[in-house]
Amino acid sequence: MRREQTLADRITGSAVWRSVVRHGYPDTQRNQALIIASNVFLHIHPVKIKRYATKVTYTFCLGGLSFFMFLVLVMTGVLLMFYYVPSTDLAYQSMQDIEASVTFGQLMRNMHRWSAQGMVIAVFLHMGRVFYTGSYKPPREFNWVIGVLLLVTTFLLSFTGYLLPWDQLSFWAVTVGTAIGGAAPLLGQYVNFLLVGDYQIGQNTLVRWYTLHVIFLPLIAAFLMAVHFWRIRKDGGISGPL
Amino acid sequence: MAELAERQPGQGYTPIDEAKRQRLLELVRGRAMARPTDLAEDEVMVWPSLVVVEAVSAVVFLLGLIVLSVLVNAPLTAHANPNQTPNPSKAPWYFLNLQELLLHMNAGLAGVIIPTIALVGIAAIPYIDRSPLGVGILGTSAKGRKIIAFTTVYTIIVQTVMVVLDEASDRQQFGLGAVLKDAGMPEIVYGQMLPSLIILGAIGVLMAMVQGIFRPTRREMIIALFTGFVVTYVMLTIFGTSFRGEGQELTMPWNLPLEHH
Numbered sequence: 311m312r313r314e315q316t317l318a319d320r321i322t323g324s325a326v327w328r329s330v331v332r333h334g335y336p337d338t339q340r341n342q343a344l345i346i347a348s349n350v351f352l353h354i355h356p357v358k359i360k361r362y363a364t365k366v367t368y369t370f371c372l373g374g375l376s377f378f379m380f381l382v383l384v385m386t387g388v389l390l391m392f393y394y395v396p397s398t399d400l401a402y403q404s405m406q407d408i409e410a411s412v413t414f415g416q417l418m419r420n421m422h423r424w425s426a427q428g429m430v431i432a433v434f435l436h437m438g439r440v441f442y443t444g445s446y447k448p449p450r451e452f453n454w455v456i457g458v459l460l461l462v463t464t465f466l467l468s469f470t471g472y473l474l475p476w477d478q479l480s481f482w483a484v485t486v487g488t489a490i491g492g493a494a495p496l497l498g499q500y501v502n503f504l505l506v507g508d509y510q511i512g513q514n515t516l517v518r519w520y521t522l523h524v525i526f527l528p529l530i531a532a533f534l535m536a537v538h539f540w541r542i543r544k545d546g547g548i549s550g551p552l
Numbered sequence: 553m554a555e556l557a558e559r560q561p562g563q564g565y566t567p568i569d570e571a572k573r574q575r576l577l578e579l580v581r582g583r584a585m586a587r588p589t590d591l592a593e594d595e596v597m598v599w600p601s602l603v604v605v606e607a608v609s610a611v612v613f614l615l616g617l618i619v620l621s622v623l624v625n626a627p628l629t630a631h632a633n634p635n636q637t638p639n640p641s642k643a644p645w646y647f648l649n650l651q652e653l654l655l656h657m658n659a660g661l662a663g664v665i666i667p668t669i670a671l672v673g674i675a676a677i678p679y680i681d682r683s684p685l686g687v688g689i690l691g692t693s694a695k696g697r698k699i700i701a702f703t704t705v706y707t708i709i710v711q712t713v714m715v716v717l718d719e720a721s722d723r724q725q726f727g728l729g730a731v732l733k734d735a736g737m738p739e740i741v742y743g744q745m746l747p748s749l750i751i752l753g754a755i756g757v758l759m760a761m762v763q764g765i766f767r768p769t770r771r772e773m774i775i776a777l778f779t780g781f782v783v784t785y786v787m788l789t790i791f792g793t794s795f796r797g798e799g800q801e802l803t804m805p806w807n808l809p810l811e812h813h
Contacts, residue, residue, distance in 0.1 A: 371606075420622075424620050441677070
């Protein structure tokens, strides 16, 4: 006897649905493979994986959480950009507006701030996990180097964002930070000028750091992450006992 | 079975011996002889086995982040004022280890040379330790884990002693710097070479002790060095965030100005 078509059957059987979703319900191995292979976001994964690679107490999800925090930072960051003005006259005022007048503005700012701090911690811990499990060993040497670059990029992303509120905390933290950079032997004054864009921290610095923070460094990070994730697969998936 | 095989053709039906009669007791679900899958024994499908782990950890983390963000507001102090220097002025917490280092030696050495060497050294690890031994095992071996514990204790003690001693000698490299300075030596000697020697000495003593006690492999020696770096980073960060008050003097955490709590 032919089963009566439910509404769900009609939807999933329609030409529109099948033009978007190229797999059936993932309760067979074939569909479980197709759902990974036919989805641009999921196809970062292989279709099947070693059992030990799914063990949470091996990776503690640290790399994944770092990436997830990056996504949270992109989302909340874009929302903050709608209101934030990178001008020494208006920046602080726009911060106060975000906190006091914008719907969920304070929440977005808090999430952005705590994720930024969390990402620094997660990336550092991820490096520790990879080190202590010996996961940098051949053939993964180059991916370890990419990881070190990502650590530096994370620091820079966090530090460039630090100036933007234009309050006393950010202004003087950046004064101290750029003074450290300016202490570089031989290149010190050039490094300092590169970072500050003036003889003292002001409008030029703010625009510089804003641009680095919202477009340049995120692009670098995305580029490095693309290489990082691709290399994990090319180097044989995440490491495990031999 | 043997009984059946021995039966001669043409012989009639033999009644089954009641004592040997078999009874069906139970059906046991077992692995089929032919596996209907190309998954190896130690493999799982990414959907659902891995995707579920990722989704659950993402949701749990996001909920935690939202709860934290509802409860704790990001700091916003007074409008930036170039004419009013807060005391103490501090870098973001993840750079406070460098700022702490900066108190004890030449700024270029502490702020640029040492971090650069540390980062290049870390990046070089896989080109120094190439043996595949211990991959996938936390700390490589029982010995490796003992080395981690030993190095952690060593570094905590040495860092604390060095910071406190140097503070007691007005940050003059335990007074040695002052001696060299009074002897008319240039800054590069007491501000750069002397601190470099002290740092290399502390690392050298660690390596000698690990070598003497544990007879480590190259991998295990690198574990000692990396652990020393991580613990140093954490210790100096703790000093910088929680124990540096006005004028960057050593103070107890509860004496810090409010915005640094």
